[in-house]
Amino acid sequence: MKTGFFSSPHVKRLAGCMALAFVLALMIGNQEGSQDDYGLAFRQAIFSPRIILFIVIGLLVFAAMTFWPYITPYLLRPGVRPLAVGGITVLVSQTLLKWSDDGRTGNGKFNSVASKAANTDGLAPMAKLFFSNYLGWILLLVTFGLGAAAILISLRALAWVAAVLGVVGGIWAYTSQAAVRDFLGTPDHSTGGGVALIGYLTLAAAALATALATGDIADTRAFVNRLLAWRPGMPLVVLGLIVGVIAFVQATWFSPQGSNQTLTDTKTFFQGNGLANLAYQYLAWLGYVLFIATLLTAAAASYLRHRILGWVAAGLGAVALLLSLITMYDMTDLAAAAGVDGATGPWQNLGSGAWMACAAFFVLAGAGLVVATLGARDEQGELAPAEAPAARSSDTLSRGFSAPGSSKVFLFVILATALFYPPTATGFWQKVLVSEIGIYVLLAIGLNVVVGWAGLLDLGFIAFYAIGSYTTAYLTGALPFKPPSFLHLSPLLAIPFAIAICLLAGVALGAPTLRLRGDYLAIVTLGFGEIIRITANNNPGNITNGPKGAFGIPHPRIELGPIKFVWGQNNLQYWYLLLVLIVIVVLLFRRLEASRLGRAWAAIREDEVAAQATGINTTRVKLLAFAIGASTSGVAGVFFASQIGYINPENFVLNNSILVVAYVVFGGMGSLPGAMAGAAVLTWLPEFLKDQVPAEDRQMWIGAVVLLMMIFRPAGLIPAKRRAAELRGLNRSSSAEVGAVPEGEGMGVRA
Amino acid sequence: MSLLEVDGIEVRYGAIKALKGVSFEVNEGEIVALLGANGAGKTTTQKTVSGMLRPSLGEIRYDGKRIDGTPAHELISLGICHVPEGRHVFPRMTVNENLEMGAFRFKRPDDKLQAHVLDLFPRLRERIKQQAGTLSGGEQQMLAIGRALMGKPRLLLLDEPSMGLAPLIVKQIFDIVREINNDGVTVLLVEQNASQALALANRGYVLETGEIVLTGTGRELLADDRVRAAYLGEEIAS
Numbered sequence: 004m005k006t007g008f009f010s011s012p013h014v015k016r017l018a019g020c021m022a023l024a025f026v027l028a029l030m031i032g033n034q035e036g037s038q039d040d041y042g043l044a045f046r047q048a049i050f051s052p053r054i055i056l057f058i059v060i061g062l063l064v065f066a067a068m069t070f071w072p073y074i075t076p077y078l079l080r081p082g083v084r085p086l087a088v089g090g091i092t093v094l095v096s097q098t099l100l101k102w103s104d105d106g107r108t109g110n111g112k113f114n115s116v117a118s119k120a121a122n123t124d125g126l127a128p129m130a131k132l133f134f135s136n137y138l139g140w141i142l143l144l145v146t147f148g149l150g151a152a153a154i155l156i157s158l159r160a161l162a163w164v165a166a167v168l169g170v171v172g173g174i175w176a177y178t179s180q181a182a183v184r185d186f187l188g189t190p191d192h193s194t195g196g197g198v199a200l201i202g203y204l205t206l207a208a209a210a211l212a213t214a215l216a217t218g219d220i221a222d223t224r225a226f227v228n229r230l231l232a233w234r235p236g237m238p239l240v241v242l243g244l245i246v247g248v249i250a251f252v253q254a255t256w257f258s259p260q261g262s263n264q265t266l267t268d269t270k271t272f273f274q275g276n277g278l279a280n281l282a283y284q285y286l287a288w289l290g291y292v293l294f295i296a297t298l299l300t301a302a303a304a305s306y307l308r309h310r311i312l313g314w315v316a317a318g319l320g321a322v323a324l325l326l327s328l329i330t331m332y333d334m335t336d337l338a339a340a341a342g343v344d345g346a347t348g349p350w351q352n353l354g355s356g357a358w359m360a361c362a363a364f365f366v367l368a369g370a371g372l373v374v375a376t377l378g379a380r381d382e383q384g385e386l387a388p389a390e391a392p393a394a395r396s397s398d399t400l401s402r403g404f405s406a407p408g409s410s411k412v413f414l415f416v417i418l419a420t421a422l423f424y425p426p427t428a429t430g431f432w433q434k435v436l437v438s439e440i441g442i443y444v445l446l447a448i449g450l451n452v453v454v455g456w457a458g459l460l461d462l463g464f465i466a467f468y469a470i471g472s473y474t475t476a477y478l479t480g481a482l483p484f485k486p487p488s489f490l491h492l493s494p495l496l497a498i499p500f501a502i503a504i505c506l507l508a509g510v511a512l513g514a515p516t517l518r519l520r521g522d523y524l525a526i527v528t529l530g531f532g533e534i535i536r537i538t539a540n541n542n543p544g545n546i547t548n549g550p551k552g553a554f555g556i557p558h559p560r561i562e563l564g565p566i567k568f569v570w571g572q573n574n575l576q577y578w579y580l581l582l583v584l585i586v587i588v589v590l591l592f593r594r595l596e597a598s599r600l601g602r603a604w605a606a607i608r609e610d611e612v613a614a615q616a617t618g619i620n621t622t623r624v625k626l627l628a629f630a631i632g633a634s635t636s637g638v639a640g641v642f643f644a645s646q647i648g649y650i651n652p653e654n655f656v657l658n659n660s661i662l663v664v665a666y667v668v669f670g671g672m673g674s675l676p677g678a679m680a681g682a683a684v685l686t687w688l689p690e691f692l693k694d695q696v697p698a699e700d701r702q703m704w705i706g707a708v709v710l711l712m713m714i715f716r717p718a719g720l721i722p723a724k725r726r727a728a729e730l731r732g733l734n735r736s737s738s739a740e741v742g743a744v745p746e747g748e749g750m751g752v753r754a
Numbered sequence: 755m756s757l758l759e760v761d762g763i764e765v766r767y768g769a770i771k772a773l774k775g776v777s778f779e780v781n782e783g784e785i786v787a788l789l790g791a792n793g794a795g796k797t798t799t800q801k802t803v804s805g806m807l808r809p810s811l812g813e814i815r816y817d818g819k820r821i822d823g824t825p826a827h828e829l830i831s832l833g834i835c836h837v838p839e840g841r842h843v844f845p846r847m848t849v850n851e852n853l854e855m856g857a858f859r860f861k862r863p864d865d866k867l868q869a870h871v872l873d874l875f876p877r878l879r880e881r882i883k884q885q886a887g888t889l890s891g892g893e894q895q896m897l898a899i900g901r902a903l904m905g906k907p908r909l910l911l912l913d914e915p916s917m918g919l920a921p922l923i924v925k926q927i928f929d930i931v932r933e934i935n936n937d938g939v940t941v942l943l944v945e946q947n948a949s950q951a952l953a954l955a956n957r958g959y960v961l962e963t964g965e966i967v968l969t970g971t972g973r974e975l976l977a978d979d980r981v982r983a984a985y986l987g988e989e990i991a992s
Contacts, residue, residue, distance in 0.1 A: 599858070602854075602855065602858070603858070605844075605847070606844060606847075606855055606858075609844040609845060609846055609847060610842050610843070610844055610845070612838050612842050613838065613842035613843060613844055613855075613898075613901075614844075614855075615806060615826050615827065616804070616826065616835075616836045616837070616838050616842065616902070617830070617855050617856055617858045617859075617901065617905065618826070618827045618830035618831065618858050618859040618905060619827060619858060620825070620827040621827075
């Protein structure tokens with residue numbers, strides 16, 4: 004009887020939920036014990052109200068799991084997912100993100116800012132109201148609750164109220180943060196208000212979806228598809244409108260010591276100071292006019308699907324972007340020359356507003372381009388996405404966003420972020436962006452060729468990165484073993500040489516290991532990685548300078564006649580260089596994926612015997628995978644060496660190889676955007692967690708994220724079509740392929 | 755002159771000699787069946803012909819030129835296409851993509867040929883956008899043959915096309931093989947299903963532990979007591 008009770012699934016599940024609640028209660032919150040009292044943190048976790056909160060959450064999870072079949076019909080209703088996403092986003096902004104960088108607000112998180120702001124005289128009254136009496140939290144609860152209630156009881160009126168509240172809440176939150184920033188008057192990079200705005204707008208969108216829903220069940224993806232298909236480019240126009248309005252009305256354009264100036268303030272500031280006429284006119288009126296003109300043209304082009312108007316919008320956007328940049332240069336240059344307090348030089352002291360204006364123009368120009376490049380064929384394609392889901396059979400695999408131009412929409416949003424967000428970030432994040440995120444994205448793109456496309460597990464990938472770095476060090480004369488001095492190259496010129504040497508190294512690794520597969524190959528590549536590192540460390544013939552490493556690798560420079568640019572210490576400059584490299588590599592690899600070689604890789608990954616039988620030279624194709632993958636990390640190596648200026652073997656340890664593999668797997672093996680997203684997220688996460696959790700706990704949280712990911716999305720963040728199918732087990736019936744063991748399997752004895 | 759001449763080939767897997775001097779020939783336009791029990795060396799023979807294995811002794815001549823030791827991907831451009839044992843379709847590619855892979859040796863697949871292949875296998879046309887891994891065994895076998903045809907073979911090597919299939923499907927597939935042969939493609943067929951294979955084949959060879967022990971036309975072999983005893987499970991009437 005007793006065993007029956009304990010083996011009941013409900014009891015097990017309840018026990019599991021309670022155990023997890025207990026563990027989470029220990030994980031989250033203050034962990035500081037003391038030398039004298041080792042149990043302090045434990046008691047704090049157990050005997051505080053915290054554990055009750057977690058047990059309640061555990062009970063809720065238990066209830067949700069047990070009554071899942073009753074809940075699912077509600078989850079399929081329109082608006083549920085955006086509601087959840089929006090709610091979580093606002094929650095994150097009010098718990099994890101900073102609302103102010105100023106030291107006077109405590110740790111800068113929402114609660115701390117709120118408690119300070121509520122008691123501050125002179126703060127704008129609306130902002131003060133938002134921060135006082137937990138109004139920010141109440142607003143979130145009410146908006147979310149109304150949205151949820153509207154979905155539950157299908158009441159459209161309620162949904163409209165929630166939508167309006169969402170918009171109001173978003174604007175209120177954003178302006179409140181801005182008011183705090185203006186009040187404090189110090190440069191500020193915090194993102195809390197912006198993220199809260201996005202979250203509230205998502206909530207509003209969810210409520211809107213509920214209010215306008217025609218069916219009982221909504222496929223979010225189909226909904227987004229319809230939205231994208233309605234007027235191609237319209238999402239970009241809306242985004243441009245939001246970003247542009249914030250930029251031109253409210254955000255900081257110029258922030259020398261102790262002041263945050265909006266566009267009008269900046270104009271007043273530079274009035275009669277000898278600012279170049281064009282720039283002054285831009286600040287005075289031209290900027291607004293350009294924005295409105297571009298916005299209207301882009302909106303009209305998008306709405307009317309007018310290609311010529313689309314081109315006009317794109318052109319206007321490009322001109323406006325250029326003028327914005329000229330103005331930004333002129334005013335910062337003048338300010339620095341005139342010795343304004345805290346102004347340090349051109350491109351310095353710019354607030355986020357100026358960059359947001361650039362982003363808005365970029366996105367609007369993008370909207371114009373999307374409209375302009377849509378062929379006439381898309382006129383018929385318009386209806387397809389809405390109708391398609393019913394007619395799809397195997398297409399459950401390719402449930403991407405199939406609306407015309409939608410990939411371009413995403414592309415422009417990502418590009419706008421990559422181009423114009425980094426200048427507004429703090430120095431810390433700029434550094435992370437270059438030396439962690441950017442470089443690992445480049446490495447992941449390279450490894451994706453080997454692991455994702457050709458299906459060869461390579462655990463020594465960092466070796467090629469090392470080879471690229473050391474090649475740079477050699478060619479720039481930073482190693483004890485030097486080329487003749489007239490051959491010393493600028494680092495950018497070393498790129499082709501590094502690529503060539505990495506190609507050769509890839510072939511050198513590939514050729515002897517080609518007959519190995521799977522685990523065997525992984526072990527040999529792992530050994531290869533270690534050989535390279537240890538060779539560099541052991542310094543045979545005093546070539547590599549051993550553990551001391553190579554010093555004084557010069558920064559990159561371009562000197563082409565009149566064009567001269569020298570990279571220095573500023574991370575931002577390297578970011579744009581890296582961006583150019585990444586874009587070039589991605590463009591090349593996209594072509595490659597669709598090429599004959601790409602198909603050959605897919606074939607040998609799927610079934611090597613069949614690939615051989617269809618006439619693919621498997622040896623050559625695998626070698627090419629190794630070589631091409633390696634060449635990318637050669638580029639990354641050049642960049643790394645010339646940015647840091649100092650390399651040693653400790654930069655190229657096994658751990659890094661494994662991390663790159665993890666990024667590719669996390670992002671989605673075999674998918675180019677996936678590998679990039681995986682690398683970006685997993686390099687960003689540890690840095691982000693620095694502010695949120697105690698340092699000792701960081702790895703645990705990253706592990707938890709990876710674990711959750713592998714459970715709920717095993718194919719990766721942005722899975723490749725085929726890989727997703729593989730994990731969904733569609734291929735079970737084809738297990739016949741195991742029946743015949745091909746030659747060259749295992750240790751690869753070939754007769 | 756015969757299209758394919760195999761002259762005394764020996765093949766070893768390490769120390770084990772799988773083929774001990776096998777010789778046979780295939781004439782242009784014929785269907786030739788290689789029969790034999792498990793382990794007799796049928797598949798080894800075929801893999802050697804298709805270039806996946808290399809003989810340690812002996813010669814293979816195709817169209818008068820020596821081809822032993824030439825890798826598989828070069829033989830395909832000579833018109834030798836191989837349907838490996840156990841089907842080996844690309845499971846995560848669609849039927850259409852599989853067929854296109856079959857035409858890998860050409861710059862682009864031949865649309866007319868693809869239409870012809872799909873006429874031969876109407877089942878594949880129905881499932882053209884389906885992933886190959888979701889097809890039934892018989893459909894996968896059809897796809898594997900169709901994929902080989904996309905490479906415009908002069909000599910088609912079929913390795914146990916009937917393996918693990920229902921008798922009705924086997925009959926369908928053999929009918930199609932005859933049709934392919936009528937189009938002018940020479941076929942070298944490896945089979946265990948002796949009665950079906952010999953009914954189809956012009957000539958046959960029987961392999962036993964790496965050697966050819968019996969040869970004759972399809973009819974002769976079907977009538978041969980030893981074949982009937984070994985493969986058709988009949989008592990020898992004497």
